[in-house]
Amino acid sequence: MSASETIHVPPREGRAVTVPEGGVVRIVDRDGGQVADMWAFNAHDVREHLSAMHTRAGVDRLFPLVGEAFLTTRRRPILIFERDDTPAIHDMLIAPCDPERYEGLGVEGWHASCEENLLRTMADLGHGDIWVPQSLNLFMNIPVGADTELGWEPAQTRAGDSVTFRAAMEAIVVVSACPQDIVPINNCDPTAIDIELPAS
Ligand SMILES: [Zn+2]
DSSP: OOEEEEEEEOTTOEEEEEEOTTOEEEEEESSBSOOEEEEEEETTOTTSBBOHHHHHHHHTSSSOOTTOEEEBTTSOEEEEEEEEESOOOOBSSSOOOOHHHHHHTTOOSOOOOHHHHHHHHHHHTTOTTOOOOOOEEETOBOOBOTTOOBOOBOOOOBTTEEEEEEESSOEEEEEEEOOOOSSGGGTTOOOOEEEEEEOO
16 A cells, blocks of 8 residues: 655654544654654544553553554544554553653753653644643553563564554544653664555
């Protein structure tokens, strides 16, 4: 399937697309080994958004399987997981990185963050006062040990790997090419992400 439109998300930045109900959106790890933080909001009422905790309750697992739905804060499907052309390692437990995270890691001064990317992108669309939901951390490799200990491992995606969703309602989808370069989730070398809107 060829993309009818591609939005390039530069390294360490964020971008948004509005996907119509029934429309398809694909998130592509262009160079491999890069985490994409993603959010989805009801385009008609951004107070309703993709919710990790409601999704986990809906699918009885930590991350949906292909064919299953991501649910909103109102327990309604917002995105259907259509395809997973990756090693199928994703995370929905870890908070998006934010200025405090980098301060805690010893960074002095400003550092780009997924939270700032989300807030700026939504403000540009006229939504300047949103709550920051748990992100859907595509390609992020956070193994959960038998004792529930969490690991912070490099993303296992190869160049061109992608995940594909179909919108169950008109949705604003925001993607941040995660700027994390201290913890090795992006191999300490953040790269770009593409958002594709296939002709479907
Ligand atoms: Zn991040």
